[in-house]
Every structure is written in C-alpha cells, then in structure tokens.
Amino acid sequence: MSNEQEQAGGDGRRPTVLVTGAAGTLARQVIRGLKVDHEVVAVDFRYAARLGPRVPSYKVDVTKRGFEDVFRKHDIDGIVHLGRIGEESSRESRYNANVLGSRRLFDLALNYDVHKVVVLSTFYVYGADAYNPALLDESSPLKASNLTMDLVDSVELENLANIYLWRYPELDMSILRPCHIAGPGVRNTMSVLLSQPMAPFLVGFSPMMQFLHVDDMARAVEMAFRHRGRGIYNVAPEDWLPYQDVLRECGCMGIPVPSLPPRVPATLSRLMRWKSFPSFLVDYFKYPVVIDGSLFRQTFGFAPEHSMADVFGHYRHKKQR
Numbered sequence: 001m002s003n004e005q006e007q008a009g010g011d012g013r014r015p016t017v018l019v020t021g022a023a024g025t026l027a028r029q030v031i032r033g034l035k036v037d038h039e040v041v042a043v044d045f046r047y048a049a050r051l052g053p054r055v056p057s058y059k060v061d062v063t064k065r066g067f068e069d070v071f072r073k074h075d076i077d078g079i080v081h082l083g084r085i086g087e088e089s090s091r092e093s094r095y096n097a098n099v100l101g102s103r104r105l106f107d108l109a110l111n112y113d114v115h116k117v118v119v120l121s122t123f124y125v126y127g128a129d130a131y132n133p134a135l136l137d138e139s140s141p142l143k144a145s146n147l148t149m150d151l152v153d154s155v156e157l158e159n160l161a162n163i164y165l166w167r168y169p170e171l172d173m174s175i176l177r178p179c180h181i182a183g184p185g186v187r188n189t190m191s192v193l194l195s196q197p198m199a200p201f202l203v204g205f206s207p208m209m210q211f212l213h214v215d216d217m218a219r220a221v222e223m224a225f226r227h228r229g230r231g232i233y234n235v236a237p238e239d240w241l242p243y244q245d246v247l248r249e250c251g252c253m254g255i256p257v258p259s260l261p262p263r264v265p266a267t268l269s270r271l272m273r274w275k276s277f278p279s280f281l282v283d284y285f286k287y288p289v290v291i292d293g294s295l296f297r298q299t300f301g302f303a304p305e306h307s308m309a310d311v312f313g314h315y316r317h318k319k320q321r
Contacts (some may be wrong), residue, residue, distance in 0.1 A: 014039050017225070018076045020083030020105070021120075022057060023049040025185035027082045029218030031055065034080075034225070041074045043067070044083065045097070062101035071112045078116035079109055080225055084157065094153040102157055106164045109171055117173045118225045119161045123234065123291050125154050125177065128207075128283035135292040138177075138232045150280035165230065174224040179210035179236040179291055181217045182311045193277060194315040199252040200268075200277050200285075202259040206244040207288040210236045213306035223300040236293035237304050243285060249312035251319045259286065 015038050021027045022042030031040050031051055042049055042057040049057050056074070060067050062083065070076075085097045102119070109117055126136050127143030142158060144151040158175065165173040180190045190211075193199050212220075212235065220235045247254050258264045267279075277285070296302055 015077040016041060016074055017078045017080060018043065018070065018074070019080045020044070020062065021081075022051065022083075023047055024082060025187070026120075026181065026214055026218055026221070027080075028185075029214060030080060030082065030221045033218060033222045038078075039074075041070060041076065043070060061097075062105055063096060067104070068108060071108050076109075076112055076114055078225060079105065079114055079118070080221060081105060081117065081119045082221070084120055084122070084154075091150055091153070095156070098153040099156045099160060103160055106160070106171070110164075110168060115170065115172060116225060117164075117171045118221060119157075119173065119175045120221070121158050121161070121175055121177045122154055123177050123179050123236070123289055124151055124281075124284070125158050126289050126291070127151075128281075128287040128289050130287050132287060132289060134288075135290055136234070137292045138234055138295060147283065148280045150278075162232070165232070169230065172228060172230050174229055175232045176220065176224060176296075177232065177234045177291065178217055178220070179212055179234075179293075181214055182211050183214040183306075183314055186214050189278060189281065194246070194250045194252060194312075195318060197251075197253060197319055198255050199247050200255045200257045201244055201247065202282070202286050203256045204259055205286045206242040207284070207286060208240040208290050209243050209246055209288075210240045210290060211246075211308050211311045212237060212304060213311050216304040216306055219305070220296065220300075220302055223302055224296075227300060229299045231295075231299075233296035233299065234291040234293045235296050235302075236291045237308065238293070239308060240290050241308060246312065249309070250315035252315075 017034055017038045018041045019027055019031055020043050023044040023046050034040055040055045042051055042055055043060050045061045048059040051057055085094050125142045125144050126140055127147045142155050145155040161175050182191050257268055
C-alpha cells in the first residue's frame with residue numbers, strides 16, 4: 001500500500017492535504033505538485049490565495065478559534081506546514097504564530113487523525129558562531145537562541161516539533177531545515193538582499209553560504225510528504241561559496257561595513273533600516289553556517305536540479321532588465 005493510500009485510509013479516495021502559508025512562492029510550488037494526486041486545502045493569515053477552482057483557500061489565523069472549522073469542513077489526511085513567519089515581523093508576532101500557532105496546528109492534527117506532517121524549519125536554528133564545525137549535521141546543537149533573542153521562536157518551534165515527532169509517531173512527522181532558499185518569487189531576507197544593486201558585507205569576513213533553488217526546495221517538501229521518513233533533516237546542496245563571491249555572481253556591488261567593534265554593524269543595520277540585513281542576523285554574514293544535507297539525500301533520493309549558478313543567474317539577470 002502506498003503512503004498516499006495509507007493517508008487516505010485505503011478507501012480509494014484522493015487524500016487531502018492542508019498547506020499553511022499558501023500565499024508564499026514555495027507553498028504555491030508545493031501545491032502545484034501535490035494537487036496532481038491530492039485534494040489540497042490552502043490557508044494563510046495574509047489573504048486567501050487564488051490557486052484555482054479545485055483548491056479551497058482560506059484567510060485564517062492558525063491561532064484563532066475559527067481555524068478548527070477548516071478541519072471540520074475537510075477530511076484532512078496530511079499537513080504541510082510552511083506558514084512560518086520570517087524576520088520581517090516583530091519578535092512577539094513571530095513567537096505567537098510560529099510557536100503557539102504551530103502547537104495548535106499539531107494538536108488539531110492529533111485530534112483529527114492526521115497521518116503525515118511536514119514542518120518547515122530553518123538552518124538559522126544552529127546559530128552563527130565562530131566555533132561551528134565545517135559541516136553541521138542534524139545532531140549539532142541548536143545555539144541560535146543563546147546568541148540572539150530574536151531567533152528564540154525558530155528554536156522553540158523546533159523544540160515543539162521534536163516533542164510531537166517523538167511522542168506521537170502516528171503523525172509521521174518530518175522536520176526540514178533548509179539552507180538559504182532563493183530564486184524567482186522568493187521574498188525572504190537573503191533574496192531581497194541579492195535583488196538589490198548594492199549589498200553590505202562585513203570588512204574582513206566572507207563566510208561560506210549555501211543556496212537552494214525554490215523549485216528544488218518544493219520538490220524536497222513533496223518528497224518528504226509523499227514518503228515515510230520520520231525525523232529531522234537538513235536540506236542543502238553539496239556545494240557552497242563565500243558570501244562576497246555570491247554578491248559578485250549576483251551582480252551586486254558590495255558595500256563594506258566595519259565589523260569592529262561588534263556593535264557597529266548591528267547599529268548601522270538599524271540606523272539604515274536595512275531590512276535585508278537585519279541586525280540580529282549580522283553574525284550570519286560573519287561566521288559560516290554550512291549544513292550537511294546527506295541524510296535527506298540518502299533517505300529520499302533527493303538531488304537538486306538547479307545549480308547555485310542558476311540561482312545567482314536569476315538575480316544577475318534581474319539587474320540587467
């Protein structure tokens with residue numbers, strides 16, 4: 001029996017998957033792939049995304065009481081939780097949505113007999129530290145919350161998901177920690193930075209970085225959802241490049257920012273209102289956080305179809321238009 005048949009209860013109907021964060025580019029790509037053989041229900045707190053006549057879409061806050069109505073109306077078999085709020089929101093908003101909202105979602109999954117859950121996390125949870133090993137695997141400690149309070153929600157979401165992962169094996173939960181996701185339509189911190197003609201760098205530093213094309217990340221999410229593989233997985237290519245080389249490949253002119261004393265780059269970031277260079281992520285432009293994605297590749301047979309050169313070419317071509 002296939003995993004999809006198990007999720008559907010073996011009665012032959014198309015299984016139904018709930019996708020959170022459905023208005024985002026990554027979610028749209030995932031939905032496009034899943035709706036071939038699944039019924040998809042889309043939710044987002046920003047607006048009801050237009051995803052075609054066969055995809056019911058709701059504007060709903062996961063933390064609000066009305067969210068459970070989605071589970072009552074649709075027979076949900078699986079969940080793809082991509083609705084993690086990023087760095088552009090306040091610390092309180094991120095905690096409420098990413099931690100409290102996720103806990104409510106996982107509880108509803110248990111109450112409504114959901115059989116598969118995929119959770120999108122981030123490599124930021126490892127923390128940017130001068131003593132990081134060359135490659136961070138899934139057993140490496142999550143130090144981000146010790147280094148900055150602004151990433152507490154990311155680590156707490158992981159800790160919460162871990163509890164449900166091991167306490168409730170019936171959820172068949174997979175937690176994905178991707179490297180930088182980039183490419184057409186992506187609006188995260190790094191993508192916004194690489195889209196600009198000029199981008200800051202810290203004098204004396206050029207940490208190694210990894211990038212995954214949004215199409216490849218969507219495939220990775222689909223693989224994790226379609227196949228059994230309960231656990232925690234880094235998702236990243238096998239290559240990386242120094243940050244200043246990344247800027248050149250993307251056609252960005254580098255703006256040198258003093259790195260000493262340590263408060264200077266963070267203060268400049270706040271004063272200049274560099275949304276693409278938030279003060280609490282400054283250390284990620286100083287110390288390498290390179291993750292080992294071999295476990296995911298071996299477990300799911302994943303291989304990126306786009307090179308990092310393809311990713312960088314997208315941003316370079318945008319500046320030439």
